[in-house]
Amino acid sequence: MTLFHFFNCAILTFGPHAVYYSATPLSEYDTLGTSVKAAVVYLATALVKLVCLATFLQVSETEVFDPYQEALKAMIGFIDVAGLYYALAQLTHRNISQNHKFQAVGLGWAFADSVLHRLAPLWVGARGLEFTWDYVLQGLEANANLVFTISLAALGSLMWLRKNKPKSLIPIIYTCAIIIATMPSITSYLKRVMGWHFPKIVGFEIATSLVMAFISCQLFIFCQRPSL
Amino acid sequence: MVDEKKSKQRHRVMVFESMYPVLALMLILVACVELCDAATVVDVYRLIQYDISGVPFGSRFSSLNHHAASLSFQRGADLSRSVLILPLRELDIGFVQDYISQKQSLGGLLILLPQTFRPGNVGGGGLNSENDGFRKLLAQLEKILVHGNIPFPVYFAFENEETDAMLADVKKNDALGQQATATTGGYKLVISVSEPKKIASPIITNIQGWLPGLRAEGDSNQLPTVAVVASYDTFGAAPALSVGSDSNGSGVVALLEVARLFSVLYSNPKTRGRYNLLFALTSGGPYNYEGTQKWLKSLDQRMRESIDYAICLNSVGSWDSELLIHVSKPPDNAYIKQIFEGFSNVAEDLGFQVALKHKKINISNSRVAWEHEQFSRLRVTAATISELSTPPELLENAGSLSDTRQLVSEYAIIKGVKLVAESLAKHIYGHQGKDIKIFADDSSLAVNPFYVRSWLDLLSQTPRVAPFLSKNEPLIMALKKELEDYTAEVSVQHESLDGSFTFYDSTKASLNIYQVASVTFDLLLLLVLGSYLIVLFSFLVITTRGLDDLISLFRRPPSRKVKMG
Numbered sequence: 011m012t013l014f015h016f017f018n019c020a021i022l023t024f025g026p027h028a029v030y031y032s033a034t035p036l037s038e039y040d041t042l043g044t045s046v047k048a049a050v051v052y053l054a055t056a057l058v059k060l061v062c063l064a065t066f067l068q069v070s071e072t073e074v075f076d077p078y079q080e081a082l083k084a085m086i087g088f089i090d091v092a093g094l095y096y097a098l099a100q101l102t103h104r105n106i107s108q109n110h111k112f113q114a115v116g117l118g119w120a121f122a123d124s125v126l127h128r129l130a131p132l133w134v135g136a137r138g139l140e141f142t143w144d145y146v147l148q149g150l151e152a153n154a155n156l157v158f159t160i161s162l163a164a165l166g167s168l169m170w171l172r173k174n175k176p177k178s179l180i181p182i183i184y185t186c187a188i189i190i191a192t193m194p195s196i197t198s199y200l201k202r203v204m205g206w207h208f209p210k211i212v213g214f215e216i217a218t219s220l221v222m223a224f225i226s227c228q229l230f231i232f233c234q235r236p237s238l
Numbered sequence: 239m240v241d242e243k244k245s246k247q248r249h250r251v252m253v254f255e256s257m258y259p260v261l262a263l264m265l266i267l268v269a270c271v272e273l274c275d276a277a278t279v280v281d282v283y284r285l286i287q288y289d290i291s292g293v294p295f296g297s298r299f300s301s302l303n304h305h306a307a308s309l310s311f312q313r314g315a316d317l318s319r320s321v322l323i324l325p326l327r328e329l330d331i332g333f334v335q336d337y338i339s340q341k342q343s344l345g346g347l348l349i350l351l352p353q354t355f356r357p358g359n360v361g362g363g364g365l366n367s368e369n370d371g372f373r374k375l376l377a378q379l380e381k382i383l384v385h386g387n388i389p390f391p392v393y394f395a396f397e398n399e400e401t402d403a404m405l406a407d408v409k410k411n412d413a414l415g416q417q418a419t420a421t422t423g424g425y426k427l428v429i430s431v432s433e434p435k436k437i438a439s440p441i442i443t444n445i446q447g448w449l450p451g452l453r454a455e456g457d458s459n460q461l462p463t464v465a466v467v468a469s470y471d472t473f474g475a476a477p478a479l480s481v482g483s484d485s486n487g488s489g490v491v492a493l494l495e496v497a498r499l500f501s502v503l504y505s506n507p508k509t510r511g512r513y514n515l516l517f518a519l520t521s522g523g524p525y526n527y528e529g530t531q532k533w534l535k536s537l538d539q540r541m542r543e544s545i546d547y548a549i550c551l552n553s554v555g556s557w558d559s560e561l562l563i564h565v566s567k568p569p570d571n572a573y574i575k576q577i578f579e580g581f582s583n584v585a586e587d588l589g590f591q592v593a594l595k596h597k598k599i600n601i602s603n604s605r606v607a608w609e610h611e612q613f614s615r616l617r618v619t620a621a622t623i624s625e626l627s628t629p630p631e632l633l634e635n636a637g638s639l640s641d642t643r644q645l646v647s648e649y650a651i652i653k654g655v656k657l658v659a660e661s662l663a664k665h666i667y668g669h670q671g672k673d674i675k676i677f678a679d680d681s682s683l684a685v686n687p688f689y690v691r692s693w694l695d696l697l698s699q700t701p702r703v704a705p706f707l708s709k710n711e712p713l714i715m716a717l718k719k720e721l722e723d724y725t726a727e728v729s730v731q732h733e734s735l736d737g738s739f740t741f742y743d744s745t746k747a748s749l750n751i752y753q754v755a756s757v758t759f760d761l762l763l764l765l766v767l768g769s770y771l772i773v774l775f776s777f778l779v780i781t782t783r784g785l786d787d788l789i790s791l792f793r794r795p796p797s798r799k800v801k802m803g
Contacts, residue, residue, distance in 0.1 A: 014757070014760040014764075015755070015760055015763075017764075018760060018763045018764055018767060021767055021771070022767050022770075025767070025771050026771070026774060029771050029774050029775045029778065030774075030778060032775070033774070033775045033776075033778035033779045033782070034778050034779075034782040034783070035782055035783060040246075138752075139426060139428070139752040139754055140277055140752045140753055140754070141752075141753055141754055141755040146763070
């Protein structure tokens, strides 16, 4: 049953976003507009990134890890962070609390990322007769990416929207944010240099995302205390 | 508060309604399931499908879309929706015979042949005993398949790593008793071709080359002629693999080499003999030599009457010490005696033997076993030189799957060429009884082994089943050009293969092998994902809104009642 498999992988890839929206108070405060705006900002960011990649990057035939190229890719990856900053700080949102703003922005961002990167391969690949585990792994990766994006959005809102932060925590916040922002480079390093296969990389991503979510959650709660 | 919720609900309903056309479009798109590229694609060759006078033979179907099964299936299992994969190494002829004769239903049959039988595979294997056993088995299998009426598709393929891996997997699953069906996963074999169609009017092409002899000044009589004939087309179980290296690639190569040698002799008027030479490459050999008959009938009667005798070459590539001359006129006929004496003298010089075999023609029987019989029916003296001692049955020994390049020895062909050339030269130049060798080795008229080898290699890679050859087939053009180089006049005759034989197309296809997961697997995955999403939902509700909210989700109706009350 090939359509069945496509349906399974689709709900694995896109289900958690819908579940997150409906389970948390986001649905009660109707923050759909914020998420949509964040998705649009993601699209624009992706376009800018593509143009930069096409201009500055040289395509290599072999899967060789070139440090210079990877550093360039990481720098272009920071355009992502800039886009997130724009979505969080510059766009005017309805009067929603800090807490919900970063969640809505992160959710919209992650959903746009999943749709852009994973819908087309899923549509073309999962409907065929041949069975592979690739699309299930891709769905798990989408889940990890959702957690990453929400953590990054939380740290971002801490960095740019909260003025009174305990001085000791600032470096930790920035370190975590940099780690999350450079995740793509880290995974490509693992894939090419260490030769890890896709399942291992997805496992690593999920573990890291849970750790990062926990850390950023703690940081957020800690930073919230003084304002209380 | 209630109004707000109601308006929100109405808003939601409107959003859903506006999505209906989008949903419909999605459903239509979703319905077109395309088959992606399979992980494995293998070239396969179909069993021949033909009718003799309306009686069907061969495999009657071509498209395939079933699960794979191997010989280790449980007894009594239903194979009507499975493709049975049979490697030649483990073939049990009795099993195949039973299956076909009892007309048991089968989804399809895929026979895996060792790589040594691949046309163009010159190296390795050769004539060891293992391959000999395979050849015998293959010959038996072909006989059953070609002469049976098989109601399912039969395909031949060559073993490679991917098919080996798939077969090992299928055997393992079958041994565990899990037969591959839609609910248990496994491998699916798909060949998507259209239904085979009749070939409307198959054409057979005869190529004839004429080398005129030296006519004395003022002599207006017709010079006598000697003809050398060989049929070049083949017939086998898999028409796309029917290269017929020995039957009759060896005969064609021998004819071309003889033509080349005599063209060298005849190019100089001083050495031109007083005989015309007629070389003919005929088609329609497996079908009672229909091409030869039509060619002879098309010849001018005077030319036909001027033929002293004709030598037909059939399978001269894998003999060792004895070559046979088959005749239909009785051996004590003067002409036959003369021809045989000439040949046996030359053979003695060359170090081997020839033997004469006589087979009477039965006029009432339409079966023509040897090519010379077509000549004899028109009162032309002819003989067939062959390594075969018994006349081949209809549609046998005409280029089977086991007739590959490795079976043929160039040395045997070269000996045959020497025999024919020297005997013809003795007859033409009147050197009977004298000890003269015209085509001696190390002379300018030596038989060229490289020529023999290169043409033999070419023919061993070209399937030549006549109904599937077009008028301007590259091979026919090549043979015509070759004869044009060596003879003065070449004419090509196209005839249609009439009578009882009808052929169907679709001889080659691509097999897609898909590894499919079962429905139970998909259901299980759905269950796992459903529970994952539910757990995620509960977790998120608990952490962000508290446990009370989660419980209140399930207790909403009663609380409303309380409120109303």
